[in-house]
Amino acid sequence: MSRTVLTFGTFDVFHVGHLRVIERAAQQGDRLVVGVSSDALNLSKKGREPVFSQAERLAIVAALKPVDEVFVEESLELKRHYIETYAADVLVMGDDWAGRFDEFEDICEVVYLPRTPAISTTALIEKISAGTF
Numbered sequence: 001m002s003r004t005v006l007t008f009g010t011f012d013v014f015h016v017g018h019l020r021v022i023e024r025a026a027q028q029g030d031r032l033v034v035g036v037s038s039d040a041l042n043l044s045k046k047g048r049e050p051v052f053s054q055a056e057r058l059a060i061v062a063a064l065k066p067v068d069e070v071f072v073e074e075s076l077e078l079k080r081h082y083i084e085t086y087a088a089d090v091l092v093m094g095d096d097w098a099g100r101f102d103e104f105e106d107i108c109e110v111v112y113l114p115r116t117p118a119i120s121t122t123a124l125i126e127k128i129s130a131g132t133f
């Protein structure tokens with residue numbers, strides 16, 4: 001039987017850490033669905049507007065070879081709803097969230113993957129703004 005994997009993220013200023021987590025998430029099953037945080041969710045979560053709009057971020061993630069389907073994640077509180085809607089067998093999150101989603105182990109497998117070291121969207125924006133690149 002086919003295994004559906006679900007993962008989430010903002011994927012703003014797309015970088016190799018994003019690519020690696022998507023590639024490794026896809027290896028956990030047969031079909032990869034990605035929830036991309038809405039602009040409003042990103043603003044409330046990170047306190048700033050994303051550099052690229054949700055439509056642009058969705059288009060970038062949807063174009064990746066390992067990605068089968070994308071949708072806009074409107075709220076952090078809707079994880080259970082999304083797991084059920086997309087019939088996910090596995091929820092994959094970066095290990096910056098380790099333990100935070102264990103409550104969903106009643107309906108799917110929950111896997112935390114190590115982050116790619118030394119790169120993040122926030123660090124990239126700060127370096128570019130400071131002119132230290």
Ligand code: CTP
Pocket residue numbers: 008009010011012017018020021046093094095096114115116117118119120121122123
């Ligand atoms: N991610 C990763 N390795 C990195 C950066 C991100 O594996 N170096 C993963 C995160 O764990 C998450 C996904 O990529 O599963 C999307 O993360 P996101 O928050 O969009 O990216 P960040 O670069 O962490 O963004 P920010 O600095 O704004 O928090």
